[in-house]
Amino acid sequence: MSIMGHRLQHKTTLITGAGSGIGKCSAIAFAMQGATVIVNDLDEGKGEVTVEEIRAAGGSASLIVADVTDPSSVETMVEQAIERHGQIDVLFNNAGISGVGALHEVEPDAWDRVMRVNIRGVYLPSKYVLPSMMQRRSGVIINMSSCVAEIGLAKRASYSATKGAVLALTKSMQVDYASYGIRVNALLPGTILTPFVENYLKQSYDDPEAAIESLKKRQLSGEMGRPEDVAHAAVFLASEESKFMMGSPLYIDGGAVFGKDA
Template identity: 70%
Template sequence: MRLSGKIVLITGAGSGIGASTAKLFAKEGASVIVNDISEADGIQIVKEINEAGGKATFIGADVTDRDQVKAMVEQVIAQCKQIDVLFNNAGISVVGTLHETEDDVIDRAMQVNIKGVCTVSKHVLPYMMEQKQGSIINMSSCLAEIGFLRRAIYAATKGAVLALTKSMQVDYAPYNIRVNALLPGTIYTPFVENYLKSAYEDPEAALEKIKQRQLNGQLGTPEDVANAALFLASDESKFMLGSPVYIDGGVVSGKAL
């Protein structure tokens, strides 16, 4: 029960990494606030957690909407009195070279992946500052540090999140608030599965090719990232401040792409 008694808010927790993390955190004793833009997805995850004996509540909000975020955070405080952990997980992927990416796609990626992290953090931070403790986990990507084919906009947003994390840590360390970032590699989520099916004539062959990017020849799972998030959320990582945590199968340190 590594998160016993902690109140945790996870954005984008209706599927993929967010859903796996919500389930793991609840199993470890946290009271989990499941946020997602999809009410159906979020409620389903809450149902699964509660049926398994955990504690979870769904609050719908678009992380890019200031008023919705403010209302969500105020609701959490009204119900739970505090927020111990914020996992800024909500994000979207963008595939394509810069010149072929439509302006509205660029704008949406910036809004969700950067502004979303800023907006939720901005409204949670005053409560963490008042309680003199907290852990914020920001979802970056290993692409924040390496070049990669047809991922320019996505990489730019995740690079911004990593830079934001480091400067946030300097500002909020005096309040005993830790701010760290997760940098996953290719994780086999429903998005990746659907992308392979829609973008390639032979999805299985494409999957095998993608696996070779990692040193171990495998893709990561949502549970791999959830376990890393659990470490950052727990008191076991109390000496980690402003740190990037790689869950990438060795892509960044091991070989060029």
């Protein structure tokens, strides 16, 4: 990995959940385009690995450990980031967890945990970053939704509920903050083969390979997505190339939402 572009040069970017999967890949992709990346993760070890990989390639990155569900933790993170860099140009609300089960199968504590991370984890970073963006009348916020916000998927009640909420929140935020020069858009990935998904498949299925083949069939591409596919889309939304996109859902789903194989 080496610095290859300048699409995000001079842009300070805060990415939550950047210790693994799509978040890590996005942090690297942003750094490759010249951004100064603030890596956030609850797991200090994983976050440090992301930072080390970026710095080894000549990029600029630092780690702030914070819990995106805790107001004081998030407020301190944002204060530290602004103190270090002067401003946050791009906020990528990537942190999230999965939830499995039909509604009647999901226990209240499990339901609440998915709600806290996936919705509160978008609300709190945005709440504390927005005032500085409003003052500067400039900024980009990217929220991680999912294609399940648009389609029904078995055994994903809590996860689908949160991702639908994130998409609705994105549109509402855009209306509220457009006059401040702030753009808010959402990413809607399909099934992406991340370490988290691989581990889930190993734990949940007797034949993980068969499960992967079944997941591929959801998408017209016949393949599962890669973290890089989502990371490239995030770079686009963060850049000036998407300056006329506001409150938009961007699908990276291999055709899962709008296509159906005959």
